[in-house]
Amino acid sequence: MKVLIPGPLLSYTKSREVEAAGATFAELLSDLDRQYPGIRFRVIDEQDRMRRHMRFFVNGEQVFDLARSLRPTDSVQIVQALSGG
């Protein structure tokens, strides 16, 4: 599925939009990390919590649970919050 990447993570993907796969949001993040090593830890901490200033959306709906299921036709957005300093 298509994943929209925010500016701060372009150093990993070199592209605003990438392809990644997974039956859940957690699997999708694992696939992104396999393709772009290190990217997951910048947005999810070691306790599998979403980092404070990152937001995740599937088809425009915010995701709070890494176990959320995904379909291949879904569209995913990773967004940095308007915060951070």
Next chain:
Amino acid sequence: MNIAGENGPMAAGRKKAATTKRPAAAGRGAGRVLALVATRKGAWLYRSDASRRSWQADGPHFLGHIINHLVLDPRDGQTLLAAAKTGHLGPTVFRSTDLGRSWKEAAQPPAFPKLPEGQKGRAVDHTFWLTPGHASERGTWYAGTSPQGLFRSEDGGATWHPVSGLNDNTQYRAWMGGEQDGAPDGPKLHSINIDPRDPKHLYMAMSSGGVHESTDAGRSWAPIVKGLEVVEGFDRSNLSFHDPHCVRLCPSNPDRLYQQNHCGIYRLDRPSEEWVRIGKSMPKKVGDVGFPMVIHPRDDDTVWVFPMDGQTVWPRTSPGGIAGAYVTRNAGRTWQRLAAGLPEGQVWWTVKRQAMTADGHDPVGLYFGTTSGELWASRDEGSRWACIARHLPEIYAVETAPLS
């Protein structure tokens, strides 16, 4: 990183010069210096000429990243590690093996173990402090994090592993306190010092949490806080009330440590376990609060501090708007002000705990970075200061290394 290994490794075998008031030149003279400057918005490398008068800027590296520490490995003179995060992205460590020409991210940055579902595990907010390991352990590094955690790498900073003997110790976890019990931007583990005679002998400090020693490479730890004061009205037997700002081991005498604490300046001469407050002889109107502590590379009686206003609401600015370093050349009995070249008044910046350091030349060069983004240097042990750079972001750390 100090050329003489302020944190220890390169100091192995150096002859103690404790009785020398002003060590005579021994062919060291001046030489080119690399100054590594870590800021709230990126990192800069400054390279000097042989006289240390002229400096070339190289940067920014990682523009927009919060760089808490940038350190060169004195064992190879090539490997740089940078502790980084951004306002939005999680913490990581970047590595360069060509003095900053190219960078690669650590494959496994410092991170606490994942706890089972339902248990509240800790997460590294940022890596705060980096210390190269002992000279005999090439590729080994230590990192201190916020919240307080100690991590070790044995592959030049590519992968990091928690030092469980500290991080999982229930007594230590209690002393570390919660997120509200530390420095304003999070409680920290810092001041990792390695005994140049023994790679298993470590010191570290926590803000808050006190000063601690390990003689078994971090498997077990014991506090060394006797003699240290805490804020009035608090119980000094409770380690979580101790706030050591910066602890340094003397490169020329590993049995001597100095400390700038939240409550004064101290010296410790092992095997004693009792710190002696040496800041009481500072001028009363200046006081003995501050963050950095810099030790002469060859004289364990000579240290420099940079006082800060720690009264009332803790402004963390130059006391009375007047900036100046202070030096003692007799292990803390007397202090002299060193402010020639600095602005004479209305100075409201200060110097953070990693933002002042020395080089290994003779006379020693001193360097400090300010919270207002100025980089200052002295080619003569603080007798006269000159500004190397202005208009940088807030400076968090300054280290030096010799350039060939």
